[in-house]
Amino acid sequence: MEDSRRTYSVLVVAAAAKFHMSLREMLPEDRYDPMCAAGSVSEARRALLERPFDIVVISTPLPDEFGTKLALHIIDKSSAGVLLLVKAEHYPDLAARLAPQGILLLQKPTTPPLLSVPKNCLPRILMCVPTVSATSPFLPRTASAMCPLARTIWPACPLRTPPWTSG
Secondary structure (H helix, E strand, O other): OOOOOOOEEEEEEOOOHHHHHHHHHHOOOOOEEEEEEEOOHHHHHHHHHHOOOOEEEEEOOOOOOOOHHHHHHHHHHOOOEEEEEEEOOOHHHHHHHHHHHOEEEEEEOOOHHHHHOOOOHHHHHHHHHHHHOOOOOOOOOOOOOOOOOOOOOOOOOOOOOOHHHOO
C-alpha cells in the first residue's frame, strides 16, 4: 500500500546554522522535503522568489532585520504557513499583533519537552502551520480559537488532542 501522506516543503530562516541542522534532524524527510535554509531575510526573499514553500520557520532575530516584516510579507503574498520563534520578552507583544494575522509563534528558548518528547511533537506542530495560511479553506485566520498544541493564542488547529498526549 502506498503512503498517501502529504509532503511539505520547508524554508528555515535563521542566523545560526546549528538551528537549521537541529530542525532537519527533528523532522522526518518523508514528510518535510525539500528543507531549504536561509541565513537572513534577503536570502529568504530570494528563496521565496525561486519556489513556493508550504511552511516557513523563522527564528528571530535575523542579521538584516528582526523577521516580523518577513513573516507578514509571506502571509500576505503566499499560501505558506509561518512559524515564528521569538525570545520570551518579545512574545506577548508579538503574539498579540501577529497571531490574528495567521502567524504561529513559539517562545525561545523552546523547552526540550515541547520539541522532543514525544519525538513527533515538532512535526505535528508544523502540520498545523499551513492550515492557518491566507488561502486555507479549512480554518479562519483568527486567534479567537485556542490551539491545543501550545495552549496560547495561536489560531485554531486541526489537531484534536495535544501531541504530547499521544505516543
